[in-house]
Amino acid sequence: MKADTPRIEEYLESIYKLQQDEHPVTTSRLAEHLKLSAPSVSEMVKKLAQKKLVNHTEKGVCLTQEGNRIAKKVIRRHRLSERLLTDILGFRWDEVHDEACRLEHAISPEMEKHIEESLGNPKTCPHGFPIPDENGVIAKEKLRPLSELKASDKGIIVSVFEEDPKMLQYLATLGLIPEVCVRVEEVAPFGGPLIVCVSGSRYALGREVASKIKVK
Amino acid sequence: MKADTPRIEEYLESIYKLQQDEHPVTTSRLAEHLKLSAPSVSEMVKKLAQKKLVNHTEKGVCLTQEGNRIAKKVIRRHRLSERLLTDILGFRWDEVHDEACRLEHAISPEMEKHIEESLGNPKTCPHGFPIPDENGVIAKEKLRPLSELKASDKGIIVSVFEEDPKMLQYLATLGLIPEVCVRVEEVAPFGGPLIVCVSGSRYALGREVASKIKVK
DNA sequence: ATATAGAGTTAGGTACACCTAATAAACGGA
DNA sequence: TCCGTTTATTAGGTGTACCTAACTCTATAT
Secondary structure, eight states: OOSOOHHHHHHHHHHHHHHHSSSOOOHHHHHHHHTOOHHHHHHHHHHHHHTTSEEEETTEEEEOHHHHHHHHHHHHHHHHHHHIIIIITOOOTTTHHHHHHHHTTSOOHHHHHHHHHHTTOOSBOTTSOBOOOTTOOOOOOOOEEGGGOOTTOEEEEEEEOOOOHHHHHHHHHHTOOTTOEEEEEEEOSTTOOEEEEETTEEEEEOHHHHHTEEEO | OOSOOHHHHHHHHHHHHHHHSSSOOOHHHHHHHHTOOHHHHHHHHHHHHHTTSEEEETTEEEEOHHHHHHHHHHHHHHHHHHHIIIIITOOOTTTHHHHHHHHTTSOOHHHHHHHHHHTTOOSBOTTSOBOOOTTOOOOOOOOEEGGGOOTTOEEEEEEEOOOOHHHHHHHHHHTOOTTOEEEEEEEOSTTOOEEEEETTEEEEEOHHHHHTEEEO
């Protein structure tokens, strides 16, 4: 009864991601994220609970210590894969997510180490998210979503939480990528767009997209 | 009914490999190579035949054109993976086979291209076997097994057909790796060992091992 | 207060890839 | 020629992960 077959890894990884925002991780949200039917997820969650990888209460699903450990291991592999793809194999940042989704389940602990060393111990993936160390420890910084800045606030982009290649390409053409400095010029009222200034150019940015961009 | 799920790829790859030597590819040889029971293989071969990926006759299993195409695609990915592992990620040649067995099913056509370019279009894997091009074309050379050389014959090692890490390590310590020149000093009668000379040192080499080393 | 929408689970069923045990067919040696 | 071994297949069964349809809650709106 081994606990880290690809399927299980995918469930734990999804649960981990959905835990990031405040909302509870419900069966239906999980089903949507995994593109599976609700009953399939319901059943699988039961099995994960049996294996002591998640706790399932009225308020939703949450990872146990062990579940968390495995999820972070997978995320470590995902982000290391993304770095390998961009830094060594010459992929663009918008191309790597789907590739990494496949690679993350095919990487041994030894390969993990080798990638890490060959890359010079990178701290983040190409989208700015931290790569957990071998023990699953993640370096934390306190970050704000770009959408919460006020007019004339500025910050340095740390991460871009977006998996859609088209949107990533678009953001890259605007120069909205990690490490770059961004200044908010104007915030339209009633949930309207932000006007931001990036390396001399001004752009309008929807609130929803802006909320996926974290700055420090 | 897609035809290239990991399981199917593994079967086709095994069949391809077993086709290399003269012997017909029987159900039992396949079962042994895949470490599965004979009935499982029997059943799966039937399905592969339905999908028109193999022909199954009295004399054994053989790949159809399409089966061959897929097998070579997988082998291409396997060998490119091995090169990536040794040349870029710093693995030793005896460590890469098992890693590559997992990677080969997780690599997209785009990644294939990127690996190839990053490596400078390598022609062979670390064990000396040719990497098929995108169209599955394999550059052929006429080679002899080391075991068939006579006393005082010499040749340059081209490939080492051995998957066992221990044996690969051992051969590497003797210097029996691709590109190296080897001379046969003596051939013991009745299937006994060969005495070979490699970069100044002399070693006894069993016939079975010697037959896995191809020279030109 | 009750009808109804929504979320979650149960029931029942499919596909897939594997297994063991038993059977059938082929083949080499006494 | 016949027997025993090897080789392949059939029969029957398991576990896993998915599905749809139907049911059961709960919570809200009229």
